[in-house]
Structure formats: structure tokens, C-alpha cells
Amino acid sequence: MSSPEPLIEMRDVTHVYSLRRGTSLKVIENLSILVKYGEFLGIVGPSGCGKSTILRIMAGLIKPSSGVVIFRGAVLNGTTHRISLMHQVPPLLPWLTVYENIHLPLISRSDLTEEEKRIKVSQLIELIELTGYESAYPYELSGGMRQRVALARALVTDPDLLLLDEPFSNLDPLTALILSREIEYMWLESTLPPASVVMVSHDIDEVVMLSDRVIVLGGRPARILAEVPIEMKRPRNKKTDEFYTLVDQIYSLIS
Numbered sequence: 268m269s270s271p272e273p274l275i276e277m278r279d280v281t282h283v284y285s286l287r288r289g290t291s292l293k294v295i296e297n298l299s300i301l302v303k304y305g306e307f308l309g310i311v312g313p314s315g316c317g318k319s320t321i322l323r324i325m326a327g328l329i330k331p332s333s334g335v336v337i338f339r340g341a342v343l344n345g346t347t348h349r350i351s352l353m354h355q356v357p358p359l360l361p362w363l364t365v366y367e368n369i370h371l372p373l374i375s376r377s378d379l380t381e382e383e384k385r386i387k388v389s390q391l392i393e394l395i396e397l398t399g400y401e402s403a404y405p406y407e408l409s410g411g412m413r414q415r416v417a418l419a420r421a422l423v424t425d426p427d428l429l430l431l432d433e434p435f436s437n438l439d440p441l442t443a444l445i446l447s448r449e450i451e452y453m454w455l456e457s458t459l460p461p462a463s464v465v466m467v468s469h470d471i472d473e474v475v476m477l478s479d480r481v482i483v484l485g486g487r488p489a490r491i492l493a494e495v496p497i498e499m500k501r502p503r504n505k506k507t508d509e510f511y512t513l514v515d516q517i518y519s520l521i522s
């Protein structure tokens with residue numbers, strides 16, 4: 268998909284959470300982020316700086332205190348199946364099987380037949396390499412497998428935009444590396460259906476690994492400290508000077 272229009276744009280967004288005893292917390296202020304069609308955008312910043320808040324706003328889950336989100340040329344009002352958010356801790360339903368968890372977002376879709384839904388779920392199970400685990404329950408899966416199921420569930424609606432909230436942070440380093448490689452591979456091979464991906468993380472390495480461009484956040488309320496294009500060819504090798512230099516450059520902006 269190529270289009271000169273941005274896929275999504277946060278324009279001048281400020282968000283304030285109301286806390287107890289009448290106090291409030293301004294998390295982000297006048298933040299503008301534009302995501303192009305076909306772009307893999309990374310957002311890094313320290314824990315608590317507002318990364319998850321930004322994704323929830325982009326997903327239409329929370330309405331910003333001020334400012335707007337423009338998605339495919341129109342103001343975003345609430346959630347849509349064209350935008351999927353994969354949460355930091357995948358909220359899989361423990362009483363549903365792998366198949367049922369992935370099928371869940373399709374239940375209320377009347378534009379698809381049961382057969383079309385079945386095919387979609389099966390294709391995704393194949394894509395995330397969980398064939399044979401269709402009737403397993405979440406507790407029977409490893410952390411990496413659960414994360415894969417969450418990814419499949421985020422992809423089952425064929426979203427234009429996939430939002431990844433620290434997708435590897437609850438995994439052991441090796442599993443994180445494998446899943447990151449798989450996402451990179453799917454992205455390169457265009458088997459990852461969304462046009463664009465936004466991934467947030469406090470882990471600079473994993474963001475540099477996957478992104479075309481990295482936005483560095485910092486401060487309270489958070490603002491954009493820098494935007495760093497990552498032009499390294501893919502698949503990327505962490506053990507190169509080019510990679511170290513980029514990670515260092517971003518690290519020094521945050522610290």
C-alpha cells in the first residue's frame with residue numbers, strides 16, 4: 268500500500284490523568300506523532316513516561332484531554348477493528364483455547380461468514396507456528412507462545428495499524444530475540460498484514476532492531492527529544508559498529 272497520506276497522526280495531544288484527592292498528572296503535552304503508510308515506527312522512553320498512554324490514545328481506547336487523532340483522514344472516535352493493540356501483558360482469556368482466543372475479536376463481525384472466520388484463524392495459527400496447539404489453554408503455553416497468540420489475536424481483524432506495547436518485555440532474552448526475528452521476517456516478507464506498525468519499548472536495542480524511525484521521548488510531561496532514522500539494512504545485526512552507534516546515540520539522548 269503506498270499513499271502520500273499519513274496512516275495515523277496524533278496532533279497536538281495533551282493527556283491528563285485524574286488521580287485521587289483531586290490531583291492530576293499531565294503525562295504528555297502538545298505531542299504530535301505522524302505514522303506513514305508502510306512505516307515501522309519505534310517509540311522509546313523511560314518507564315512511566317507515557318508510552319502506553321500514547322498507544323491507548325492511538326488505539327482509540329482513551330480520548331485525549333486535548334488534541335486529536337486523525338486516522339486515514341478522519342478524526343478517530345473510539346476503537347476500530349482497523350487498529351489493533353497488543354498489550355504489554357497479553358490479556359488472554361484463561362477459559363478459552365488458543366483457537367477461541369484468536370477467534371474472539373471476530374465474534375461480533377457480521378461481514379464475515381463462519382467459514383471465512385475459521386480460515387483466518389487457521390492461517391494465523393500457521394503464521395505464528397502454533398499448529399497443533401489449537402485446543403491448548405493459555406496456562407499450557409510458554410510465555411513466548413502466549414505472546415504469539417496475542418499477536419495472532421491482534422492480527423485476526425486484518426488491521427491497517429498494529430500497535431505493539433513492549434511486546435518482548437515479559438519474555439526471557441532468547442525467546443524475545445526469536446520473536447523479534449520472527450516479526451522482522453514477517454515484516455520483510457510482507458506476511459504481516461498491517462500497513463504500519465508502531466512499537467513502544469524502554470528497550471532501545473529491540474526498537475532499533477525493528478524500526479525505520481525511532482522517536483525518543485523524555486521529560487515530564489513527555490515530549491519528543493529526537494527523531495532518529497534507522498537506515499541499517501535488514502535483517503539487522505546487533506553486533507556491528509553501526510548498530511552500537513545508533514543505540515548509543517539514542518541512549519545518550521535519554522540519560
Ligand SMILES: Nc1ncnc2c1ncn2[C@@H]1O[C@H](COP(=O)(O)OP(=O)(O)O)[C@@H](O)[C@H]1O
Pocket residue numbers: 284285286292294312313314315316317318319320321
Ligand atoms: N489510568 C491511569 N490513571 C492514572 N495514572 C495513570 C494511568 N495510566 C498511567 N498512569 C500514569 O501515567 C504515567 C505514564 O504511564 P504509561 O503511559 O503507562 O507509561 P509507560 O508506558 O511509558 O511506562 C505514569 O506515571 C503512570 O503511573
Ligand SMILES: [Mg+2]
Pocket residue numbers: 318319320355432433
Ligand atoms: Mg507501558
